Amino acid sequence: MMQDIQPIRSHDALLRVENLVVEYAVGGKTIHAVSDVSLQVARGETLGLVGESGCGKSTLGRAVLQLRQAVSGRVLFDGQDLTAMRGDTLRRMRQRVQLIFQDPIASLNPRRRIGDIIAEPLVISGVKDPTRRQQLVCEVLSAVGLDPSLVIGRLPHEFSGGQCQRICIARALVLNPEFIICDEPVSALDVSIRAQILNLLEDMKARYGLTLLFIAHDLAVVKAVSDRVAVMYLGRLCEVGPSEQLFARPAHPYTALLIEAIPVPDPDVRPAESVPVGEPPSPIAPPSGCRFRTRCPRADQRCSDEVPELRPVAPEQFVACHHPLIAAG
Amino acid sequence: MTEPALLSVEDVSVDLPTPRGNLRAVDRVDLTIGAGRTLGIVGESGCGKTMLSRAILQLLPKKARLSGRVMFDGQDLVRLAPERLRRLRGRSLAVVFQDPMTSLNPVLTIGTQLIETLQEHLELDGNSAKRRSAELLAAVGIPAPEQRLLQYPHQLSGGMRQRVAIAIALSCEPKLLIADEPTTALDVTIQAQILDLLAREQRRRHMAMILITHDLGVVAGRTDEVAVMYAGRVVERAPTPALFKKMRMPYTEALLAAIPKIDAAPHTPLPAISGRPPDPTRPIQGCSFSPRCRYAAGPCYREKPLLAAAESPDHQYACFHPIKAPAGVCA
Numbered sequence: 001m002m003q004d005i006q007p008i009r010s011h012d013a014l015l016r017v018e019n020l021v022v023e024y025a026v027g028g029k030t031i032h033a034v035s036d037v038s039l040q041v042a043r044g045e046t047l048g049l050v051g052e053s054g055c056g057k058s059t060l061g062r063a064v065l066q067l068r069q070a071v072s073g074r075v076l077f078d079g080q081d082l083t084a085m086r087g088d089t090l091r092r093m094r095q096r097v098q099l100i101f102q103d104p105i106a107s108l109n110p111r112r113r114i115g116d117i118i119a120e121p122l123v124i125s126g127v128k129d130p131t132r133r134q135q136l137v138c139e140v141l142s143a144v145g146l147d148p149s150l151v152i153g154r155l156p157h158e159f160s161g162g163q164c165q166r167i168c169i170a171r172a173l174v175l176n177p178e179f180i181i182c183d184e185p186v187s188a189l190d191v192s193i194r195a196q197i198l199n200l201l202e203d204m205k206a207r208y209g210l211t212l213l214f215i216a217h218d219l220a221v222v223k224a225v226s227d228r229v230a231v232m233y234l235g236r237l238c239e240v241g242p243s244e245q246l247f248a249r250p251a252h253p254y255t256a257l258l259i260e261a262i263p264v265p266d267p268d269v270r271p272a273e274s275v276p277v278g279e280p281p282s283p284i285a286p287p288s289g290c291r292f293r294t295r296c297p298r299a300d301q302r303c304s305d306e307v308p309e310l311r312p313v314a315p316e317q318f319v320a321c322h323h324p325l326i327a328a329g
Numbered sequence: 330m331t332e333p334a335l336l337s338v339e340d341v342s343v344d345l346p347t348p349r350g351n352l353r354a355v356d357r358v359d360l361t362i363g364a365g366r367t368l369g370i371v372g373e374s375g376c377g378k379t380m381l382s383r384a385i386l387q388l389l390p391k392k393a394r395l396s397g398r399v400m401f402d403g404q405d406l407v408r409l410a411p412e413r414l415r416r417l418r419g420r421s422l423a424v425v426f427q428d429p430m431t432s433l434n435p436v437l438t439i440g441t442q443l444i445e446t447l448q449e450h451l452e453l454d455g456n457s458a459k460r461r462s463a464e465l466l467a468a469v470g471i472p473a474p475e476q477r478l479l480q481y482p483h484q485l486s487g488g489m490r491q492r493v494a495i496a497i498a499l500s501c502e503p504k505l506l507i508a509d510e511p512t513t514a515l516d517v518t519i520q521a522q523i524l525d526l527l528a529r530e531q532r533r534r535h536m537a538m539i540l541i542t543h544d545l546g547v548v549a550g551r552t553d554e555v556a557v558m559y560a561g562r563v564v565e566r567a568p569t570p571a572l573f574k575k576m577r578m579p580y581t582e583a584l585l586a587a588i589p590k591i592d593a594a595p596h597t598p599l600p601a602i603s604g605r606p607p608d609p610t611r612p613i614q615g616c617s618f619s620p621r622c623r624y625a626a627g628p629c630y631r632e633k634p635l636l637a638a639a640e641s642p643d644h645q646y647a648c649f650h651p652i653k654a655p656a657g658v659c660a
Binding site: 041052053118160162190191192193194195196197198199202217218219220221223225226227243247254257259260261263264265266267268269270271279 | 521524587602605
């Protein structure tokens with residue numbers, strides 16, 4: 001059942017995030033967006049990152065690409081520390097790491113033609129020959145299922161959301177990157193189109209040998225594409241583990257809450273009356289100790305005194321909880 | 330059903346003039362809903378589900394042309410005088426929209442907006458309206474309601490704002506609540522809470538509800554009946570358990586199959602629906618779903634199938650090649 005999951009030895013990790021802290025200053029206050037997060041993504045793996053809005057998952061994605069300056073911590077890509085890089089070195093490194101955003105229409109310049117939008121990364125990375133650029137653009141457009149001759153000369157508004165997301169994926173692929181950060185790539189799309197795009201991402205991953213960090217709030221979507229899943233809450237990691245195992249036996253009460261809240265398309269499954277868990281507290285003043293304790297049915301004094309460390313509960317499964325749902329084995 | 334319907338939508342069409350020609354947003358829709366019942370309307374963006382709800386509420390854009398009848402509580406809303414319509418809306422016919430930030434007035438306090446509705450329809454004096462407002466906020470699960478009344482929408486989270494919008498909608502004890510994608514803008518944990526809140530208040534008040542959503546998962550456990558819309562038409566309609574047990578319309582089946590299942594193994598390819606919905610300004614001659622349908626043949630490309638019942642009177646579908654084998658929920 002878990003034949004896909006290899007234990008991750010540190011030298012296999014294409015991306016390692018170590019004790020990353022990202023904070024924003026807003027009106028004299030500090031938003032603790034990402035607090036001491038460490039994770040790694042093995043070459044060829046898809047790591048899903050889930051959490052509710054405002055939990056810091058997008059900030060984490062951006063901080064990996066150095067689009068957000070970290071307060072402390074390191075981001076190692078293929079062994080090299082991105083947080084220490086500047087200027088040209090960083091720009092060259094970024095060619096190997098690409099980003100796909102949530103809103104495909106807003107992430108395309110409405111006044112530029114599709115051919116130019118996709119060729120832009122090539123221009124920036126120094127592919128000087130226009131014929132070569134044209135050839136690469138056509139290749140990548142065909143790969144994402146669009147007919148280059150019909151698409152290249154047109155403007156973004158002539159395309160639907162699903163097609164725009166295909167164009168965004170083509171733009172991310174054109175430099176032949178090793179790693180793609182997908183930040184909610186299907187949340188803005190309809191059910192029928194969402195499945196097409198998820199299948200396309202899986203195909204592209206196989207075809208281009210990609211490693212993915214897949215950020216989303218929808219657990220079912222994350223499970224469909226991820227080898228491992230990391231659950232984030234209010235800037236901290238709650239739980240990391242192989243997808244199937246995590247969904248079958250969640251160890252963190254928050255993971256269990258998220259799974260329970262998914263509406264099941266089956267009228268025989270009566271929705272469990274939701275636990276009145278309220279809403280996430282503000283990341284400006286996160287609760288002491290375990291940040292989930294204010295919504296957690298299991299919380300006690302220890303949870304407010306002591307920050308739980310991420311520790312193993314099952315093979316490859318790690319949880320940051322003083323009272324996990326499964327006993328450490 | 331022998332009891333008279335609270336709402337019956339009869340042969341309603343909505344046409345919108347656009348620079349690219351006429352856009353038929355809603356195409357000859359018939360629907361009924363009895364008092365205290367819940368109807369789910371499911372479909373993707375652009376299928377006409379929101380336009381249909383606007384047609385019921387008589388809140389269509391000015392340029393839109395509406396034909397047909399909307400009978401609510403014995404009156405045809407389409408032909409009702411504007412003043413009587415205004416008194417009906419907010420009183421016995423209420424609505425909750427998708428985005429609570431834009432449906433609340435950003436420059437008025439929560440209290441002002443609630444009290445305004447109550448005084449408009451119920452002739453309450455200031456103090457009782459205020460007291461009633463606080464009760465309503467408490468009923469929808471907002472802590473410290475008295476203080477909240479003094480706050481502005483931007484001071485509340487998305488989930489809290491949607492609770493306020495629901496409190497306003499419920500304030501005058503409506504007979505019918507139309508909830509148009511009430512949880513689409515919210516996180517999954519908040520979504521569950523809001524759907525529970527709506528279900529609880531609906532039962533308590535014996536209120537009818539139309540729940541509009543793109544998510545079959547949302548309607549499965551929370552509606553009595555479901556209507557699936559595609560390209561402006563209702564293509565399948567049945568009591569919720571019957572629909573999920575024996576879906577007949579290939580679109581419904583495909584829509585359900587395309588949802589990632591939580592119990593499926595990772596990297597299972599999803600049965601996606603190829604292509605995309607038709608351009609509503611360029612109507613298709615045959616069945617609107619035929620270009621994307623794997624069962625389409627012969628008459629599907631020439632004629633529009635009509636919504637009709639076959640084996641049981643309350644399960645209707647518009648298809649020449651309905652799915653025969655009980656597909657069920659395993660799709």
